[in-house]
Amino acid sequence: MDLVPLVEHIGEAPAAALFGLLTGAVFGVAAQRSRFCLRAATVEFASGRLGDKVAVWLLTFSTAVVWVQAAQMLDLMDSADARMMAVPGSWSGAILGGLMFGGGMVLARGCSGRLLVLAATGNLRSVVSGLIFAVIAQMSLSGLLSPARDWLAGLWITEGGRNLDLLAALGLPKAGGLVLGLATAALALVLAQRNRIGAARLVFASGVGFAVALGWALTYALSQVSFDPVQIESATFTGPSAHTLMFFLDRNAVLEFDIGLVPGVFIGAMLAAALAGEMKLQAFDSPSTMRKAMIGAALMGFGGMLAGGCAIGAGVTGGSIFTGTAWAALFCMWAGAVATSMLTRDHAESLRV
Template identity: 25%
Template sequence: MNELITAFWPYYLIIFALAVIFGFTAQRSAFCPVGGLREWVNERRAGRLATYFGAIAVAILFAALVEGFGWFNLSQTIPPYRTTEFAWGRYILGGFIFGFGMVLAAGCGMRNLVRVGQGSIKAVWLVMIMALVAYLMTRTSFYAEWVMPWISPLSLQFTDSGAQDFASLVMGQTESLSTWRMVLGVIIGGALFILLLRLKEFRQLYPLMTAFVIGGVIVGAYALTGGSYAQFVQEEGYFMDIPPAGLGTQSFTFAAPMGDVVHWLSEPQWALVSFGVIAVFGLVVGSLIAAVSFKQFKLEGFASSQDFWRSSLGAVMVGFGAVLAMGCSIGHGLSGMATLALGSMVALAAILTGAYVGIRFDSRTR
């Protein structure tokens, strides 16, 4: 334990700080993709949804620039967003289930973790369900025995392009691929941000700040885990009997990491304290700091027995769908979109479609 803390405490501390910033900002801005979509569908208010897409635009733009200057390489991330395997069945089905489920659960994993920091007992219960389902899917034989046999054929390989990011699909395996990734990333991210600026609700201080902070945190995590310091950390890990888990280029996602928290709690040791585990706790702490500082901490429970069962079902769908899709509204929606991976684009579209259907279903059954 002392060996790990001595060698990696700056690494752990920076991850925790980034997660706290994420949680603090998400709590203050009510950052929530499904909440934003619900406001747009029901009230035609686009502010929160635009903020979510603004964070995506900033993440794409900053990631393209930083990767273009050679500070990190997003072709070997955890999870592998740019993999040659285009698992379209997982992206579409898992994304839709996740999107529908987060409507019933009143938010994705990130939003419910933020609510835990605000004092929601309901969110504590829902996060526990999401975490247990994610653990079932990632740490037991359930996925391999019951899900993989029918979902694995629903995929194809991008062997000619060598990767599934937008630049690779358009340009192929060319020597100037890194340049094209930067150019296309700047164009796509910049164009999306400029398009969003046409919305008056987005051209406000708080939405703009939220987009820049959260988008910047996503890229900051990639810079930490994929930069020169990360290489030092990995080299140090090679000489340890039990190296820390989950080293590699990665950014924020909250589905599988909640399952990692369950795994760590079942076998508490420093080697299992991964990026995702720290991110989960850091997000809650950041939200707690914001809620207490601005006097928004309040213990809340379920509104009714119907709310309990509906939300619990939604939490099961969120945990299952996120792992099936290999990402959530933060994993694919921000971290994956920053790599311009086609799979993340398809998964995000499926998530939003599932959420839209869920919102319509929710409005008719309440």
């Protein structure tokens, strides 16, 4: 795609924000209609079932892997230049942060991406939890909590000044990632058939994965025509939530992909919910629910920043390019969420959103 005319007309930073807005809108529509949620999938798994929520998550994850790996084979992107692959990763951060994030999303009844989607539909619980998440994430990035995050992340980092490419480390061929994605997609479709998931929901679940690939491809294409360095990235919500919050508080903040992503998700989800007649104001059920949600949001804010990404950023976006610490974080998010769900023994309530 020729982005030169667009970049020359509006500039590199606005173009990046526009691509973030587009990626976010696709993500928001697809996530709202498919009810995609890692928290719901892990809680369902903890209850001993491989139901519709696990199937939707697996289909989203596998779709992202298939699209991204296919894009790499077609030279539409290069994961070696991606920000999360080109810098050292933290194994300790992935493990500790992943466990915290997993537990937090069960308490908050939604991961950070799901909270944003629900907030767009009128869920006031998610608005409160999302704001706490964004504030704690910002404090962990450059505020009072940043020294603790830096110390924990520095306990165990990847070698060689870069993150670990799992495909290369395992000696798999270039098509190995694509094959793994297709196999996972087949498993997801088998589970979908067993749970009688409708075609429309499957299409939208695939759309969430496509949004991740879209973000990768757009930022890579922009980096090829920009004079200044451009971060090659895609959907994630820990850093972008903090950056978007500061964008509206700091007059000197600049446009970037992150600044378009969060509003894009909100707009997309709100339009999808409005067209489906699913806009509805919802509040906390009880003071105890509110306390758990606030604690969970804080755990996600710090844990996500420590892990190098949220359930989407590490779990799907980082996983789709086989970043070593992203896969470690994803595994620990599942472990933390399953353990928290079993300890709270509140599966029925936790499955509600």
